[in-house]
Amino acid sequence: MIAALCESFGPPENLVLRNLPDPTPEAGEILVAPSRVALNFFDTLIIADKYQVKPALPFSPGGEFCGRVIALGAGVEGFAVGQRVAGYCSYGAARSRLIVSAADLAPVPDGLSDDQAAGLFITYGTTLYALKQRGALQAGETLAVLGASGGVGLAAVEIGRALGAEVIACASSPDKLAFAREFGAQRGVDYSTEDLKETLKRMTGGRGVDCVYDAIGGEFSEKALRAIAWNGRFLVVGFAAGDIPKIPLNLTLLKGCAIIGVYWGEFVKREPEAHRANMAQLFAWAADKTISAHVHAVLPLERIAEALNLLKERKAQGKIVLAVPQA
Structure with a gap:
């Protein structure tokens, strides 16, 4: 798989692309191939070590995504290989293969694009x-x-x-x-x-x-x-x-x-049922056009520094989304 990595804290230009082995899901986990990864302002902080969440190096930025299920770990129910899903992972999504907990995923309704679905969580x-x-x-x-x-x-x-x-x-x-x-x-x-x-x-x-x-x-x-x-x-x-x-x-x-x-x-961790109800409401609103889930720009993964700088410089009107290679 290909991953955008923060190997040293600093500006978006410090990020590098690396080829890494594909991960394997364990019990309760799902392997997803993200097609779109939505970026947020906090991504500019986390790569500079200025955010309350401080992951160990190296890590990928990106906390929300939309893609398809590639493989299921033992005991996972309610999802199927090939199913379109969206999810939240705090950080780590800017890569072509991603391991997430089944509890952090939601099915994407028909009529909602990957671009829109990727940016609905955060x-x-x-x-x-x-x-x-x-x-x-x-x-x-x-x-x-x-x-x-x-x-x-x-x-x-x-x-x-x-x-x-x-x-x-x-x-x-x-x-x-x-x-x-x-x-x-x-x-x-x-x-x-x-x-x-x-x-x-x-x-x-x-x-x-x-x-x-x-x-x-x-x-x-x-x-x-x-x-x-x-x-x-x-x-x-x-x-x-x-x-x-x-x-x-x-x-x-x-x-x-x-x-x-x-x-x-913290709300997601402490009140998961309320969070799931909120996300169900948001997906319904997006599907029926009550909310637009407007996307400002979709840039390829290799232009992640440019994408993050749009957020850092407050030039984005709506969501900034990365297109992730599917090979």
Whole structure:
């Protein structure tokens, strides 16, 4: 098999392609041939040794994929050789043969492309968990999405609309806001030219937004929190801007609001039944076009450094996907 490997921590350009022996599944495991591997912002951190998950060298980046079952380990039920599946593995997917636990796979419904299915686990899985289990977002509430045109932000726009919320996209340019509106955002704030707090307050008639989805961090987090409504929920999803904000805790007292952490990977481990129900909902929404699972670009595996740099430089609008050789 061929694998993209991180053999030394650093930038995406450090990654190398290696030919490795094909693995063999053990009891409870499945051997999958990924056709598509979706990348995420955290992949740029994990290869630089700046992420909370720290795999031993060498390893492959890539935490979600779509492909076909090649072989079944002893005791595996519910899957068949040749079946199309998608799954999550935290890291290690950027290779042409992959061993995963049967519990980490889901069948892919007809009508859903490999490109779309590969990217539904992490960004959309994180977002449904954030908005449903953590944020308890209700129909008719207002949701402000920071970084609304990126992969995870776009997921929040689409899932927010699917849950019946009024979605306010927040992004750094008119083009990005226009893109978010194509996928369901009703209104937008260009925080490169507008004051985020004042604009959100004005858009909600002074009341503030019910829920903030923040995968960006940096200087805009506190501004968004200051625009939150009484009993509002501020969802901490990530820090794509690079800086972890230091929030004055008196704001939670004055606004009666909650700052809520969203750690999807731990949710998957601790609440597997709820995770499976969430994924079933996402696959159903994607199959019936309620959500688009929009793909920004599909690049061949050998261009993985270019693909990761699109995420690192925040140039992606939607998912970045690798096409993996099938030989």
